[in-house]
Amino acid sequence: MKQDLLNIDPKLSPTAVVLRVALIGGILVGAAALFAYARGWFTPRALTQDRVIDTFQKVNGVYSGFRRNHAKGVCFRGWFESNGNGVELSKAAVFPAGRIPVIGRFSLAGGQPYVADAPTAVRAMALQLQLPNGEEWRMAMIDLPVFPVQTMQQFAVQLEASIPDPATGKPDPAKMKAFVEANPDATRALGLIQSRAISSGFADDTYRSVNTFLFRDRQGRTIPVRWAMIPEQSFQPPPKDDPGKADANYLFDALIAAVRQGPQRWRLVVTIGEPGDPTNDASIPWPDDRRSVDVGTLVIDRIESEAESPARDMNFDPTILPEGIAVSDDPLLSARSAAYSVSFTRREGEPKKPSAITTAEVEK
Amino acid sequence: MNPTTPRTQFAVPSRILHWLMAVMILAMLFIGVAMMASLADYHRLVAIHRPLGIAILILAVIRLINRRLTKLPPFPPTMSPPERVLASLSEKLLYALMIALPLVGWGMLSAGDYPVQMFGALHLPPILPAHPTLFAFLRGTHSVLAYLLFATILAHVGAVLFHTLVVRDRILNRMALWPVRKTSSTQTQPSSSHETE
Numbered sequence: 246m247k248q249d250l251l252n253i254d255p256k257l258s259p260t261a262v263v264l265r266v267a268l269i270g271g272i273l274v275g276a277a278a279l280f281a282y283a284r285g286w287f288t289p290r291a292l293t294q295d296r297v298i299d300t301f302q303k304v305n306g307v308y309s310g311f312r313r314n315h316a317k318g319v320c321f322r323g324w325f326e327s328n329g330n331g332v333e334l335s336k337a338a339v340f341p342a343g344r345i346p347v348i349g350r351f352s353l354a355g356g357q358p359y360v361a362d363a364p365t366a367v368r369a370m371a372l373q374l375q376l377p378n379g380e381e382w383r384m385a386m387i388d389l390p391v392f393p394v395q396t397m398q399q400f401a402v403q404l405e406a407s408i409p410d411p412a413t414g415k416p417d418p419a420k421m422k423a424f425v426e427a428n429p430d431a432t433r434a435l436g437l438i439q440s441r442a443i444s445s446g447f448a449d450d451t452y453r454s455v456n457t458f459l460f461r462d463r464q465g466r467t468i469p470v471r472w473a474m475i476p477e478q479s480f481q482p483p484p485k486d487d488p489g490k491a492d493a494n495y496l497f498d499a500l501i502a503a504v505r506q507g508p509q510r511w512r513l514v515v516t517i518g519e520p521g522d523p524t525n526d527a528s529i530p531w532p533d534d535r536r537s538v539d540v541g542t543l544v545i546d547r548i549e550s551e552a553e554s555p556a557r558d559m560n561f562d563p564t565i566l567p568e569g570i571a572v573s574d575d576p577l578l579s580a581r582s583a584a585y586s587v588s589f590t591r592r593e594g595e596p597k598k599p600s601a602i603t604t605a606e607v608e609k
Numbered sequence: 610m611n612p613t614t615p616r617t618q619f620a621v622p623s624r625i626l627h628w629l630m631a632v633m634i635l636a637m638l639f640i641g642v643a644m645m646a647s648l649a650d651y652h653r654l655v656a657i658h659r660p661l662g663i664a665i666l667i668l669a670v671i672r673l674i675n676r677r678l679t680k681l682p683p684f685p686p687t688m689s690p691p692e693r694v695l696a697s698l699s700e701k702l703l704y705a706l707m708i709a710l711p712l713v714g715w716g717m718l719s720a721g722d723y724p725v726q727m728f729g730a731l732h733l734p735p736i737l738p739a740h741p742t743l744f745a746f747l748r749g750t751h752s753v754l755a756y757l758l759f760a761t762i763l764a765h766v767g768a769v770l771f772h773t774l775v776v777r778d779r780i781l782n783r784m785a786l787w788p789v790r791k792t793s794s795t796q797t798q799p800s801s802s803h804e805t806e
Contacts, residue, residue: 381724
């Protein structure tokens, strides 16, 4: 009956056809525009995870295959010996007494994988706890008492202030001054960070969750918590002269030597917040008198180079949590998860270069 | 219904699956692009994206089986032979993407050494070994396929709107959730070999 390619209703006038086709076009373009808007293509100035990582690359340059932050590191294996004390706080399968396999990574903050170790460099410990029911608990902790800022937006401004000026090759001090003046809260946090006790190395250092998380018990009660890995190794002050000038890897070499001497141990201490304690601001410490529970011991008995360990190709996203532990309203947690994902996606697609701490360095 | 007249609507399960999955897939695509550009909601959106993707995969497999088992209404006579070929091809592409996208997502998380978390303590096993290059390839593929799926859906919606507003053959009645008596002035041709949903 009909042979036409398109059987336009003959009762419609040509004008009506044009208007109707235009309407359809408008609907389709509108839907596509909505999609592009959701993707952020109409708001290029908004801070996104890609822009956060772009800023890291402007500060540090791009090192193929390396993390965009905490680039210099070494990996390890060990276990977490749970003592059962955590069961009253959370139903997570990590807390009943028992031994849980762990892999992880020690690192220095900053995006330069070959930077020389220095006493004041911020150190970090990342962990993957492999729970008996197949769940995971990933952590990325740093050795600061608080995080310098509350939000990723503030963090990005601070990071941008540290982009080297092309003229001088150094960050513009006026920009950092402007950031500090515009963020009085950050001044308080930076004061706490600068007055912290700095230990001699990785093994005698305390690593903190910094962000607040929620523990949920079997009765459905939820409590805000922060935690710290407190070393059993006794605290030693750093040497007076910066040993990084003689041995660019002195912090890592000391860690390798210590683990070769014997397993290194930390106690996982969970601190419980009380009503009124800030859960959404990692730049504010909780009062010292809060109840703390020692829930077990982390034992590290083997150091591995990045080339050898699965921890190199692992995203230590702090929002990967077992049932019984959840993110709080701390805005940094979602933002960290988003930014880590971009860093991970970029580096996994790039050729890998040897790490500063090579397999030979670990085994020598 | 008189059993000798050909059906004019898709079977009830087909129609329910179509509209349920239309809502889920559009929500999924918007969540997917929004989470790539959101620091504040990233964690929340990803936590929905994973189980919703697996739910779409399960429904897509059910739908494919249903597609094979049920008799389809014939193409309306207002669809020309080239239109029928295009409709059949785009249907195959939509089915392929509905199944491939969640599988690529699952495989990508496996290759990235991520736990494939659903809800509570429930998680899925990895379907691929952890491998950086494989992860990067699948991560890129996931985005490309998602944009292709969105474009294919737009083309599908555009074609249906054209038939509804310009050809005016009441083509939407075929997929309406409510029963529709045959009211089109045009005759229905006998079932052809190329049918589409």
